[in-house]
Amino acid sequence: MNTTLENTTTATPSPGASPKRIYTLQLLTVFIGFLIFGFSENIKGPAIPRIQLELGLKERQIGTLLSLNSLGYLLACSFTAHLIRKIGIKAVCLLAFGSMVLSGILIFLSRSYPELSGSFFLMYIGNGMLEIGLAVLGARIFIRNTGMMMNLAHFFYGLSSAVAPIMASGLMTLAVGGRAIDWREVYLLILLLAVLPMIPAIAGKFPDGGHSDEDRIPLRTIAADPVIWMLIAILSFGVISEMAVGGWLVNFLEKAYGWDGTAAAGMLSVFFICFTFARLFLGPVTDKIGFTLSVIIFSALSGLLTFAGIAAGEPGAFLFAAAGIGIAPIYPTVMALIAQRYRRGGDTAITFIVTLMGVSSVIGNYLIGAIISGIKNIVAASRGAEDGLLLGLQAGYMFIGLCALLCSLSAIPLYRYLKKRGELL
Known part of the structure; x- marks a missing residue:
């Protein structure tokens, strides 16, 4: 595969619109879009234990919901690239944001497991469209310092991800008119923010793709x-x-170690703080040492920290947060590699990879x-329910660390x- 494919073109300025203004609006869409993406993805940390309690769900049902x-x-992911070619990346981004707003309304109205599953399903359709849309837009506009700019864009995802658990947990402790705000209202309030980008x-x-269908x-x-x-x-x-x-x-810390919801959400926020600033500061490192070597080093670090946290027990819970340093650069760094390697087929390559990744x-x-x-x-059958729950949660979390390794x-x-082919990026 040729690694020197030509750069994509940027949007042709309309009369009276400066290239700087156009680029600024593109950046605002990408950066604010990732902020909203992070909020929508990570409200679930503190919300899931409350959803599970209210609807009487088992862990397997939570896994099925996710x-x-x-x-x-x-x-x-399977249809977004085709949609981008048909109606344009601008319309796709607007459609993604709009579906997230609609899903917030439907989650607010949900009163059963099937209704909630359908509402979350719609939210993740919006998230998937947004993920592809922002990735393709980033690949088209980040021509120079691609690794740094991709990590910077995803920094905003990490930033909102760090704030989301604390904000969601804090909102669920408030009362308005003598009634506590519940997880449905939190989802509604936060997903309505998708109007901003x-x-x-x-x-x-x-920018368009810069190539005709024949040239792709x-x-x-x-x-x-x-x-x-x-x-x-x-x-x-x-x-x-x-x-x-x-x-x-959050589920792990509350049930395995008996942490309260606020403390557990706080640790999730610490994870995302590590995650966020790793993307901010390690982006230039990925450009310097290479995308592939960066993935090898940083993902191994995340896996080892996760296993160390499990081995250390409750005193090592901070290692789960520190693991965010290693896992943070992986996705944007791979996106940067794709953008550099597949200039003429970036949208197709991104969609193909992300779709199979989604499986x-x-x-x-x-x-x-x-x-x-x-x-x-x-374990519960031989050692009791308490030991069974602890070891089950530890085994599940070990799988998370194993995936990083x-x-x-x-x-x-x-x-x-x-x-071997002289194509390292």
Whole structure:
């Protein structure tokens, strides 16, 4: 695969619009978009224990709920690139933001597990469309210092991810008119914020793909590149490890160690603080030492810190937060690699990789819930329910750390393959 494909073109300035203003509006859409993305993804940390209690759900049902969410994300990934070619990236971003607002309203109205599952499913369709849309937009506008700029864009995702658990947990302790704010109202309030990035998106002009359909790299050519399949393995393990923390860390700390909701949400926020500033400060490092080597080093660090946290017990809980330093650069660094390697087929490559990565995410979320339930039931039969729950939660969290290590191991063949051909990025 040719690694020197030409740069994509930027949007042609409309009369009276300066290139600087156009680029500023593009940046605002990407950065604010990632802020909203982080909020929508990570309210679930403190919300899930309350959803589980109110609706009487088991861990396996929670795992299934998260898997259905990933399925909505996967569905969106499968059609978003085609939609971008048909209606344009601007319309796709607006549609994604709008569906997130609608899902917030539907979550607010949900009163049963099926209704909630359907509402979350829609939210993740919006998230999936937004993920592809922002990734494609970033690949088109971040021509120079791609690794740094991709990590900077995803820094905003980490920033809102750090704030989201504390904000959601704090809101759920407030009372308005003598009635406590519940998780439904928190989702409504936060998802309504998706209106904000619609403003620069409407006002701005976005770049097209820069190539006719005839000039694009066809999907069959991209699928025949061994690098694509290595990247799918890397992202699959890396994203399972990254996303699972938002869904399971609070649950783990509350049930395994008896932490209250505020303290557990606080530790999740510390994870995202580490995660956020790792993306801010390690972005230039990825450009300097190379994208592939960065993935090997940082994902291994995350996995080792996670296993150390489990081995140390409750005093080592801070290591779960520190693991965010390692896992944070993985996704944006791989996106930067894709943007550099597949200039003529970036939208197709991103969609193909993220769609297959989404399949792994569906399986991974389900496996975590199934591992927790399975180990809990086996151990509870011989050692009691308390030991069963603790060991089940530890086993589920060990799977999260294992995925980070497998991400690192999956990057080693890619490093060797690219180095042998003189194509390291």
